Amino acid sequence: xxxxxxxxxxxxxxxxxxxxxxxxxxxxxxxxxxxxxxxxxxxxxxxxxxxxxxxxxxxxxxxxxxxxxxxxxxxxxxxxxxxxxxxxxxxxxxxxxxxxxxxxxxxxxxxxxxxxxxxxxxxxxxxxxxxxxxxxxxxxxxxxxxxxxxxxxxxxxxxxxxxxxxxxxxxxxxxxxxxxxxxxxxxxxxxxxxxxxxxxxxxxxxxxxxxxx
Amino acid sequence: xxxxxxxxxxxxxxxxxxxxxxxxxxxxxxxxxxxxxxxxxxxxxxxxxxxxxxxxxxxxxxxxxxxxxxxxxxxxxxxxxxxxxxxxxxxxxxxxxxxxxxxxxxxxxxxxxxxxxxxxxxxxxxxxxxxxxxxxxxxxxxxxxxxxxxxxxxxxxxxxxxxxxxxxxxxxxxxxxxxxxxxxxxxxxxxxxxxxxxxxxxxxxxxxxxxxx
DNA sequence: ATCGACCACGGGGAAATTCCCGTTTTTACA
DNA sequence: TGTAAAAACGGGAATTTCCCCGTGGTCGAT
Numbered sequence: 189x190x191x192x193x194x195x196x197x198x199x200x201x202x203x204x205x206x207x208x209x210x211x212x213x214x215x216x217x218x219x220x221x222x223x224x225x226x227x228x229x230x231x232x233x234x235x236x237x238x239x240x241x242x243x244x245x246x247x248x249x250x251x252x253x254x255x256x257x258x259x260x261x262x263x264x265x266x267x268x269x270x271x272x273x274x275x276x277x278x279x280x281x282x283x284x285x286x287x288x289x290x291x292x293x294x295x296x297x298x299x300x301x302x303x304x305x306x307x308x309x310x311x312x313x314x315x316x317x318x319x320x321x322x323x324x325x326x327x328x329x330x331x332x333x334x335x336x337x338x339x340x341x342x343x344x345x346x347x348x349x350x351x352x353x354x355x356x357x358x359x360x361x362x363x364x365x366x367x368x369x370x371x372x373x374x375x376x377x378x379x380x381x382x383x384x385x386x387x388x389x390x391x392x393x394x395x396x397x398x399x400x401x
Numbered sequence: 402x403x404x405x406x407x408x409x410x411x412x413x414x415x416x417x418x419x420x421x422x423x424x425x426x427x428x429x430x431x432x433x434x435x436x437x438x439x440x441x442x443x444x445x446x447x448x449x450x451x452x453x454x455x456x457x458x459x460x461x462x463x464x465x466x467x468x469x470x471x472x473x474x475x476x477x478x479x480x481x482x483x484x485x486x487x488x489x490x491x492x493x494x495x496x497x498x499x500x501x502x503x504x505x506x507x508x509x510x511x512x513x514x515x516x517x518x519x520x521x522x523x524x525x526x527x528x529x530x531x532x533x534x535x536x537x538x539x540x541x542x543x544x545x546x547x548x549x550x551x552x553x554x555x556x557x558x559x560x561x562x563x564x565x566x567x568x569x570x571x572x573x574x575x576x577x578x579x580x581x582x583x584x585x586x587x588x589x590x591x592x593x594x595x596x597x598x599x600x601x602x603x604x605x606x607x608x609x610x611x612x613x614x
Numbered sequence: 615a616t617c618g619a620c621c622a623c624g625g626g627g628a629a630a631t632t633c634c635c636g637t638t639t640t641t642a643c644a
Numbered sequence: 645t646g647t648a649a650a651a652a653c654g655g656g657a658a659t660t661t662c663c664c665c666g667t668g669g670t671c672g673a674t
């Protein structure tokens with residue numbers, strides 16, 4: 189089954205390259221894009237097949253993300269709206285979520301995380317890791333560590349998958365990596381968390397609020 | 402290392418049998434008991450070795466649990482106070498916690514759970530599962546179900562241990578059961594949760610708020 | 615220009631987990 | 645007073661996890 193994606197972003201280059209990226213994901217296809225909210229909504233009305241998920245840039249000229257999200261929620265309640273933004277500003281996050289978004293993603297996320305987020309959104313209807321990841325990212329950028337360890341992007345994504353019923357082999361499949369590579373993430377996180385079992389790692393991930401459950 | 406326990410309860414029979422039970426736990430010894438708060442506090446002043454943990458019945462004549470807890474907090478801040486009660490009444494729980502208790506246990510808990518709670522309190526300084534278990538117990542008694550499964554007491558205790566770095570063999574040791582018995586709990590919970598790995602079980606336990614992390 | 619990280623990957627083996635096949639006793643309860 | 649559920653336990657085997665031993669590439673920093 190293929191999930192249809194719509195994108196609205198005012199940077200032409202970003203818009204198109206993101207589209208390329210998403211088209212390369214199995215099970216996702218970009219069916220519509222626009223350079224601002226008004227442009228996007230106009231095209232949407234002419235569209236025969238509605239997208240399942242719409243990625244909305246928060247800052248756009250003419251019609252911004254919040255206004256666009258409100259209209260989408262009103263006229264197309266079945267479409268899942270995801271906010272896209274450069275900065276993890278709490279107030280914009282809140283206003284986007286109040287406008288009916290089911291997720292909030294930062295533009296500097298890893299492609300693998302984007303794919304995972306889209307999967308989760310299409311399956312569960314929401315993706316919450318970002319809210320936590322934003323906090324985590326902020327910790328990484330400013331404040332530092334204390335006993336706080338810093339995980340790499342891929343370790344964080346691996347961690348999310350590790351908190352599930354999947355075997356490492358299946359996780360390797362999901363992340364398009366060799367099983368041994370996954371084993372490397374595991375070893376690294378085990379050491380950083382000071383645990384010696386997958387359950388211990390998963391518990392620590394939840395304790396540190398690095399994953400959504 | 403041995404942890405010293407004090408108990409205050411107005412039912413002579415319960416007081417003494419609980420003392421017997423706790424004395425049979427390795428690493429715990431009852432050093433003091435009393436039939437009400439005043440009696441207990443009076444004996445405590447004459448006592449050379451202070452208890453590490455005090456179990457306080459909420460409903461006692463002369464001086465009840467809340468008043469006793471307040472005095473203990475004031476005069477012996479190092480002692481960890483645990484509330485004991487027949488009923489899971491929210492208001493009494495809150496007033497006991499406000500009086501400085503670090504845990505709230507129902508009198509109908511399984512001995513193994515009591516031992517685990519005491520262990521956690523002496524190690525971590527608190528035990529929170531009860532607050533969650535109270536909700537769980539309430540669900541079991543009244544309402545219940547829908548997709549909600551019902552776990553037995555021992556399965557619930559096992560679940561708590563399973564959400565840790567311990568191996569099943571180590572859990573068997575902690576619970577004083579044969580490894581195969583633990584395997585039985587595992588099989589049963591797997592089926593009830595519809596999972597096929599320990600991590601999946603642990604995640605489900607957290608999702609259903611059956612364990613503390 | 616070397617150093618430290620993060621990344622990707624491979625083989626082998628011990629230990630733990632998962633999942634079958636069972637038995638017996640106790641406890642609750644209708 | 646049957647019966648059903650829960651508890652406790654045993655053996656064997658397939659799979660997964662865990663933990664070693666490595667290789668080599670990229671990239672940013674001192």
